[in-house]
Amino acid sequence: MDTQQSVAQQSVAHRTAEFVLTVVDHHGTPLPDVEVTVEQTRHAFGFGNIGFDFVALANDEVDGDEREHLERLADLYTDVFTTATLPFYWGTFEPERGRPDTVRLRRTAEWFRERGIARKGHPLVWHTVQPDWLLGLPLDEVERLQRERIRREVSDFAGLVDTWDAINEVVIMPLFDNGDNAITPLARAKGRIPTIRMAFEEARATNPHATLLLNDFDLSSAYECLIEGVLEAGVQIDAIGLQTHMHQGYWGEETMLAMVDRFARYGLPLHLTETSLVSGDLMPAHVVDLNDHRVDSWPSTPEGEARQADEVERHYRSLVGHPAVEAVTYWGITDAGAWLGAPIGLVREDGTPKPSYEALRRLVKEEWWTGPTVFRTDERGQVRVRGFRGDHRADARGASTAFAVGRDAAEHALVVPTT
């Protein structure tokens, strides 16, 4: 084991726990010298990505080459990612009032569930991607419709989607002026904290078991002040969402972890909800709103792909190494249709994985993963294993048991037939 690997493993030691597995017969007698195969089946840490690309596939709306292409992309996706962020942008989810895209999104969520992928909805309240039909309505009507929309989606998807970005980008919400929308005036009239309370209370009342996030791209003191105000006001936040779109370049571990430390002091789980790193030219540093930068063509380049792979690895290593972080969601599996046309995907438009994909896969499914490993029980019928937190299974003599590895050491038994 070289030094670098040792440091890397040490830095994520808090993600692992030891467990003892005792192989017993049906009388409960421990069986020494039995071969046991142990393997991890799922990470507890959230390795998320957007699932936007698979709505058509999940709904059987594609065939031929396109279907094959998406199925290969799905294989790459499900091999690495544990959680899919699904698109609930009000303007695209319900472009015509009263005709929400519930059936297609439910089918998509089911499709992910069938593949063992957790589902998250994004977002219930936001001032962007708004339906035109909200414009011009009086504020109390907008508020009533917004509340109904929260209850409808959270209710229609309960059990299928139990994690939500309850509200998105509130720091800028009352001042947002990049296009007309009905939510900015509402947030301005109500104030930020009452607007947040509206989102959380409606969602919580509809699905008390949901995990609800506040999510923002503004990671300055403004977000700290907002969070402190929300917590003082008694609104229950389940996790703090931190966007880290890095079209203008990787911030580096030091800056990233200093930011994470600032938000970690609230004692809440942190989700890096939206991460992107480009594998081509960087967006110029002077651009303030990333949406303002539009280019005809933004190719992925070999140098860019090498840089992206290195940065993806450093980014995930540093964040998985921070105890407050519970999830990192990458913002794009493929360059095809990527946000802003930027080459932020981990897979090229032609469907081949970039080095960044391979780098992330190696971390998630090799370095931080227990593949099928053969042990032999000791004289007490036990094997002692350290594994990453998450689901595991053990197999011996044709019998099998599944168990979760949590924060603390634990013991599990596997009952096998006597030979």
Added chain:
Amino acid sequence: MDTQQSVAQQSVAHRTAEFVLTVVDHHGTPLPDVEVTVEQTRHAFGFGNIGFDFVALANDEVDGDEREHLERLADLYTDVFTTATLPFYWGTFEPERGRPDTVRLRRTAEWFRERGIARKGHPLVWHTVQPDWLLGLPLDEVERLQRERIRREVSDFAGLVDTWDAINEVVIMPLFDNGDNAITPLARAKGRIPTIRMAFEEARATNPHATLLLNDFDLSSAYECLIEGVLEAGVQIDAIGLQTHMHQGYWGEETMLAMVDRFARYGLPLHLTETSLVSGDLMPAHVVDLNDHRVDSWPSTPEGEARQADEVERHYRSLVGHPAVEAVTYWGITDAGAWLGAPIGLVREDGTPKPSYEALRRLVKEEWWTGPTVFRTDERGQVRVRGFRGDHRADARGASTAFAVGRDAAEHALVVPTT
């Protein structure tokens, strides 16, 4: 009346009110055709400045040329300014534990009171200009001492100083790292809103009649979020303090009023607590913390003085024109000893007034002021006058009455001897 003057007067019309003065004899009979002199004696609007320069004079610690120089400066000061901000920086007010500078500051406050100038204390809680003896004490001891210090100052000065910057620069407070201090760790441990609550509740409990401000230089969304959180938490703020040190150049009316509008929406009075404009070279735009810019010499120049005079006039015109603003405090009467050595004073080091002083005096004591003006009562014994809000007096036949002009039209009577 030219157009420009007309626009200027229109824009501050909300600062004026009409009043009717009836001159009566001691039977209450209205007296027509009597000559009445009406004049304003004080502005309701707060035209503030720091009073730091007059502590030595008020305490008879100077004589000879220095005393004469300060007395001339005091005449310039009291001719224009209505409110003095007094220095209660903990580190300079109580450099040795248990020996606060209470007597000298009380004498200074009394000196201003004798001259009809209102007094404001700055600040009760801040992370800068801290006493060394706080360093290294445990947090609960720091909090106890901070609470005691608030109660002590507010109590010792009740009646003399009833307006306080209760707490200063909280947005940056938990993260401030420009030198060790005991308050940053306290704010970090408590959180921003509980720290603010500490300051306001101690001050309020000690002097229920005090006007208490939250004050900050960070005028971004962060301060909005902080204010919204504080209001949601039920802490009563009497006015929002907005610092506008413009060593790097005047922001212009548009930017300034857009900022004021953002904070006006909380429905609280706004105090521009710290305004400065230089009459020399501008500080380079790249400097983030103004304290980091230190120069050996920073002269006032003729071009700079002309620019400063223009900007001072524009700045005050625009702010007095905004209905939410109740006070503007300039940060320096003289260049001698000015903050950062910058030529921000309205008076040169040699004691001669700059054009900016004359410009401000012309607004405050001429354009927005009713000097002694002679009227003659109509057949009902009345004169009808529109004046700026504030104190006025009327004189006729050797009799006199004082009255305040508020927001609404009002009637006053002046009883005069019959001839």
